[in-house]
Amino acid sequence: MGSKLLGQASHLEGVSDTEIVLGTSAAFRGPSRGLGIELYRGSMAYFSHINEQGGLFGRNIVLKLYDDGYQPDPAVTNTTRLMVEDDVFALFGYVGTPTVTRVLPLLKKFQDRKFMLMFPFTGAQPQREFPYGDFAFNLRASYRQETEGLVDNFVGIGRDRIGVFYQADAYGRSGWEGVRNALAKYNLNIVGEATYRRGTKFTSNLRDQVEILKASQPKAIVCIGAYAACAAFLRDAIDRELQVPIANVSFVGSENLLKLIDDSQENSGDYTKFLVNSQVVPSYTDDTLPGVVEYDSFMEQYAPEVPVEFDDEQYATFDRSFVSLEGFLNAKLMTEILRRVGPSPTRADLESAVFSINEFDLGIGESVSFSANRRQGLDRVYYTVVQDGVFVPLRDWKGSFT
Amino acid sequence: MKITKLFQKTVFGIIALFGLIGISTSVLSINAVDSHLFREYESNSKGNARTIANSSVDIILNRDLSTLQSLIDQFVGNEGISYIYITNESGEFLAHTFVPGIPQSIIDSDVTKTDTVQRTIRGMGDFVEVASPILAGVAGAVHIGMDLKSVSMKIQAAIGAQVYLIAIVFFIGIFAAIWFVNFASKPIEMLQSYAVDLAKHEPVDQEKYRKLLERKDEAGDLARLYQYFSTVSDPNKLGEPSGTPSA
Known part of the structure; x- marks a missing residue:
């Protein structure tokens, strides 16, 4: 009974017995689609590896995707859907400042449900500062x-x-x-x-x-x-x-x-x-860095494709890119955080799990630390x-x- | 629709009257709509400028210009707003919506002033620019430009709708007047026809004029009077029946 209730409760936060769902709104169509697609591909290279190993505590990490075309209004609509209808565990892999800037108030609106925006692909200040800084974690430099x-x-x-x-x-x-x-x-x-x-x-x-x-x-x-x-x-x-x-x-x-x-x-x-x-990430050709070697290997092994629902066969993917490397590092750190959240993940536990990341080595020659006063992982340019x-x-x- | 000669002047009079009412209403309406709508657009833009100015204070003090930009981007395109720019107290542009760049005429102007001004911007058109100070001006000002062409197009569209309505009322009024006049003139036409038939001193088809003779109004009275006259040999000797009219 207890586990059933726990299962039901967890399911409400994007977690089921078999999956943990992260929500993404990004540009998968339009003139900036290359950014959304490559970031996604990099993330999927790592998540595919984790899922192939049996997932995290038996759960596959799944991305629920929506296209916003790099436009603020669709980004707001998508995010509302991800929070209200899809009830995802966290928001992950967002692309762009004009989109993220408009989405931030939604995080405040639903603050009682503890949604977090994890590692958006933007170096802008609004998600790094008051009043919205408490609802986001950044990996990249600003x-x-x-x-x-x-x-x-x-x-x-x-x-x-x-x-x-x-x-x-x-x-x-x-x-x-x-x-x-x-x-x-x-x-x-x-x-x-x-x-x-x-x-x-x-x-x-x-x-x-x-x-x-x-x-x-x-x-x-x-x-x-x-x-x-x-x-x-x-x-x-x-x-x-x-x-x-x-x-x-x-x-x-x-x-x-x-x-x-x-x-x-x-x-x-x-x-x-x-x-x-x-x-904001090292060169993907720098094979002296273990994180880059891992990225290279996973990209080759899993060869992530354009999300099928957005694949109009007009976009040619890149074997390697700075954007997909960033997506890969985002996914690697997200996986570590989800591991620290534990086998019964709740959104309320997410922030403390992020704060437990201290001197974490992503394999790129710069360690990552977070705390209440530090919500950005990397600083190197x-x-x-x-x-x-x-x-x-x-x-x-x-x-x-x- | 045939109109009796008697009522033709009446119809022309009604048309003239409706025309006068229509034209004067249109002129008054055009003036009222023109000035009212322009004032409303100006007032709305000032309201928007005040809203942005009030919302900007914390953002500017927190030095978060991307949020400031995001704020003004949401207003452009509303109610004839063509451009927005925000300057700080020393006239530096903190955020704006110009593409491909800030027009030279605006750079050259005194952007610390918040008076309403009309601007002609090369390559962009004519604008009315309203402004609102931020923190009584000590933190800068918000400036909003309304495209005069766009505003006047909207005003013309509103005026056009009014004139269109007045024109419809005008034409419906005229057709209604003609119909009513025609309706009123029909018994007189019938009466005239009846009188002519009686004057011919030939047998009259009473069935044809039955409805006229049964009318309870002045036309019926006159018809029955004509009928009576037709039955007396000498109309000057009323009351002395002469038997049947001569054939």
């Missing part, structure tokens, strides 16, 4: 850290006139704010700024944005956008001879950006020689440039951009 690192390095090599190209929404503003604050340390201002609308495609003309920035005579440009628009901007900037280092933050989806440039330009090297992307058609670590800023 946009502030990424943009600060970019600005520090650019200023360090004398490129102190920095312009910003950004998405006209919460994500773009978050990165813009990061650049602004980082420049303020040096008593500098953003010299020019241009925006684009979320959902802009690679085929769009972004010459107006290029001209606006060109007029401000920048020595470097930081882009806060998604891959389609940032690739279009890079193309138009180089075509119009705005030849300064053009940096992107991790959210851009580096491989998707590179593929668009490679597929559309004969001499793609001319376009990528000014490109520098910050990342990596910088990459394109060499022979792939992103490799940037070792020498001065040599590359002076």
